[in-house]
Amino acid sequence: MKKLLLEYVNVFAYTITGLIFGCAFFLLFINFYHMQELAETVDVSTYNDTNKAAIESKVETIKNNINVYNQSSYRGSLSVYGLNNVQAKLQNCVDIIESEKMMKYLELDEIGIKDSYNFVVDYKNNILNDCLVMQVVSMFNTDTVESLTNYNIISPLVKVNVDNLLDSVNYIQNNIENSDHYYFTTDSNKNNFFDLVKDSYSSTMSSYQNTLDLLVEISYWYRSIVLGG
């Protein structure tokens, strides 16, 4: 009886050890796999060259449009305070776009998960917050700008676009942050993750280009009222 009991205890001990062996083996190798995945890099040299050219072209358009106004030579009927305000705010946005903080990403040939993440964070902080909210939205809430021609047409367009743009990259940041928690590999997870670096970067870039398009629209409105008024 004692022998039988000891046999059972032994079998039980081996079973528990076997289960722990399986668990440890799985966790150990899934960690190596996850580590490798996080170290993946994506070649974006051509993609960045194209986007850099597009951004520079849009910035140049904004600069040309806002430079049609000169307070000392302006003889129109519109409020110079309003025109000065718009010009200064758009110039601030251009300075932010051309800053080293934003331009450094366009110089990269290869990006990793961290670059993608930093790009989203910097885009949110510098472009969405400092430019769109602090400059553009605040500009459209001032009385002097409200008095400008066609304000009623451009203002709703800006509001709708800004609302969309502000929410456009939150999910990207959350996705990347959640990749730290990824340890049970499934086909769905794997496919998502393999595209995460590239897709996050291109989605952020797309939102960045949309922001620039909006600024170009505003600058064209500004140009038209300066030359028309």
Add this chain to the structure above:
Amino acid sequence: MKKIFNGLFYVLKFLLLIAAFALSLFIFIRMNMRLNKDIISVLPQFVPFLLLLILFLVNMIFRQEGVTKCLFYNLTCCLALTTIVLVSLRAILDTNMVLNSKYGYGIDFNFYDNFLAYINIMLYGLVLSNILFMFKEKDKNKSEINNESKKFKKA
């Protein structure tokens, strides 16, 4: 060959246990500093480490061959403890995990926290199997040979 591997894993499991304990302690202390909590609140997390260390020492002192000569158990110990060391090191050193640097603590607590339950399961499992292996039946043939050799020596 089996003896060599067993000896290797036997020594390695002590070293890995110390390393796993030290790294876990470091992470918990940092986590508690961040939360302004007392270290006493995380002491239960170190109970399985302590139990395992006591059992390893008991196995060594009382020469419990059911455990010390079990290659599979020693290998599993090494594998489980290596996993804990790797997870701890990744939480501290893997800067590709964005949360590692995001909050500026230098440790990805979220990542470590994901594995905490598995770490406890593995450690308590090793404690339980260690206790069960202690009850292994003594090899009768071997003890008979030993007795005979003792008698022969006396004669």
